[in-house]
Amino acid sequence: MYNDLFGVSPMIFWLILTVILAVSEILTLGLTTIWFALGALAAFISCIMGASLPLQIVVFIIVSVIALLLVRPVSLKLLSGKIVKTNIDALIGRKVNVSKDIDNIKETGNVILDGTTWNARSLEDDVVISSGETVVIEKVEGNKLIVKRA
Incomplete structure (x- = not known):
């Protein structure tokens, strides 16, 4: 059949x-x-x-x-559990120090990451983060690190 x-x-x-x-x-x-x-x-x-x-x-x-x-x-x-983050993904969650005040309105802000200066912006537009503060990297957009206070 x-x-x-x-x-x-x-x-x-x-x-x-x-x-x-x-x-x-x-x-x-x-x-x-x-x-x-x-x-x-x-x-x-x-x-x-x-x-x-x-x-x-x-x-x-x-x-x-x-x-x-x-x-x-x-x-x-x-x-x-065995996936190892590399490149940009490895930056997410890292703590860094602010080297220049982060102000999204003025489009200013830098952080030092592994001895290199990166442009940085706050995750929230209305938050200004002062130089010397510690922040956590939330994401990367182009050549900018998007951060929030630690």
């Missing part, structure tokens, strides 16, 4: 789908298609074991959903 799936045997279909989804995951590294690749692999194995096509489809759906719901949150949690 079910001799083919999209014009090929179910075994070949599940194998091709597994490879396509796995390669897609390798290229994107977004933890999006790996769960469905696992489901396709499970369907492929069930096909080898002689399961009917409807059962293979059910296996694909169940394994994909279970992997997505149970494993993805744990994977994201483990991977997110």
